[in-house]
Amino acid sequence: MGAVKVGILGLGTVGSGVAEILLKNKESINQRAGSRIELTKVLDKNLDREKVVDIPTGIMTDRSEEVLGNSEIDIIVELIGGVGPAKRFVEQALEAKKHVVTANKELIAKYGDELFALAAKQGVKLHFEASVGGGIPIIKSLQQSLTANRIEKVIGIVNGTTNYILTKMADEGAEFEEVLAEAQQKGYAEADPTSDIEGYDAAYKLTILSAIAFGRAISLDNIYREGITQITQEDITYAQELGYTIKLLGIAKRVNGEVEARVQPAMIPQDHSLAGVKDAFNAVLVKGDAVGELIYYGQGAGSLPTGSAVVADVIDITRNIDYQVTDLNEKRAYKAKTVKSHQELTSKYYIRLQVADKQKGLAVVSKILGDNDIRVSKVIGADQATKSVSLVFLTHSVIEKNLQRALKKIKERTAIKEVSNVIKIEA
The missing domain is CATH 3.30.360.10 (Dihydrodipicolinate Reductase; domain 2)
Structure with a gap:
């Protein structure tokens, strides 16, 4: 079996989990990958801190160029997080025709299209299973x-x-x-x-x-x-x-x-x-x-669950390196999807208010809701003995802009102390 060499950027919670899995399960991983996967370099900004995983001498470094500039490394695993140095490092790796695995949801959410296009241009893969749901595939x-x-x-x-x-x-x-x-x-x-x-x-x-x-x-x-x-x-x-x-x-x-x-x-x-x-x-x-x-x-998080998803991506890339298999999201020209305006969405809602007088408050709120085409399915609190009380209204499906217009008017009425909360009801 040929060797596929891996470099890890970041030895935090997830990075430690990835390193542990690659070292501990080496034999079974190699069998499933069809190649020998070697952990070659690991970047950690603080080499003096105590490590939760025992990494062989000579693999650790605090210099990013020793990972990104290593011509022997085939796959870069980015586990730094954020979009500062992480984006720059991923771009450098892709430009150098190295495959990349990341758990960085912010990076993929903000710059995924740009990075997928670069990966496709360079003929390499960018995998991101661990960016959502930790170990959930x-x-x-x-x-x-x-x-x-x-x-x-x-x-x-x-x-x-x-x-x-x-x-x-x-x-x-x-x-x-x-x-x-x-x-x-x-x-x-x-x-x-x-x-x-x-x-x-x-x-x-x-x-x-x-x-x-x-x-x-x-x-x-x-x-x-x-x-x-x-x-x-x-x-x-x-x-x-x-x-x-x-x-x-x-x-x-x-x-x-x-x-x-x-x-x-x-x-x-x-x-x-x-x-x-x-x-x-x-x-x-x-x-x-x-x-x-x-x-x-x-x-959905944690060292080993998330590390499991990262290593699965490493194995997937390793299996396909020799065959040049194209992943579903590579070379895809994404076109922006029209997102429905939040103001036009419809939903049922829970509305909780504080009123100075329950009868006046009930009358005021009921009228304003009705004037804005909002039908009420249930009211809680109207039968309480105290004058100052919480009132809870459950609505039928309402268009968001109608709800916001009604809430604005409700807040203006002196009979209403406050609109305490408004929560969507998802059936």
Whole structure:
């Protein structure tokens, strides 16, 4: 068997997992790849820190040129993250006609088309299975197993941090800030959790899934995004009483020739396929016109689960190096897909308000909703004895612009103390 040499950029959580798998499972990996895969160089900016994996002497370096400039290396594995040096390193690798494997969802979401075009020009491959869902093989499933289908929708819990927080809030009655601090302590959330809790991470992943599922690039700027920072224990309690569970969802659907794409908290029925996905686990629901609905479930992050997906990409490239097999997304001239304006989307909604007087508040809100063609299916709180009270309205399907217009008018009325929260209901 000939040798295929691999260089890793970044020895953090995922990089350590990749190195461990390549070294520990060397024999079985080589058998499945049909070639000998050798870990040749590993870049780590801090060579003095304690390593969680024992890497042979001579492989480690803190100089990127020793990896990217090594003519013997066939495959570069980029695990730095972000789009600063990572994009430059990936471009350098592709320009040097080296295959690239990455777990970098932000890089692929923002610059995927550009990098795929460069890979095609240079006759090399760019694989990115680990960019979405950690160890869940969702990318290859969409690229290969489901290619006979017209994909109708992709709905996913694709961020483990927010799912962990919402699970703890629901199961233990804890408040958001309390659970976030716990998640940071356990390593589920970063010191700066903005990317996770504000929905950016999920939006990157939805951009990637949408492009593959619908065969067209979707601009990250066109994905409507909300995070979970406004979800309170009161919302969690109401959701449970109503038979719902709150999850941060990435949702992409075909809608009359356009695509609906959004990331936001949503109430889903407790018997929904995604409702039982707890803690830091991920799950993606895919609906194809031929196969129907499929659920992909597993650990969405972590050293070994994500490392497993990275190594699978390395093996896939190795198998095909001698045969010059073209991957589905290589040499594809992506054309931008029209994304339906968020203002034109329709959905059912949960609306929670604080009113100074329940009877006046109920009358005011009901009239404004009716004037804006919003039908109400349920009201909670109108029978409470106190004058200052929370009122919860559940609506039938409403056009987003009508809802926003109504909410603006509601906020202007003195009978309304505040609009506390508005949450999409996904059936």
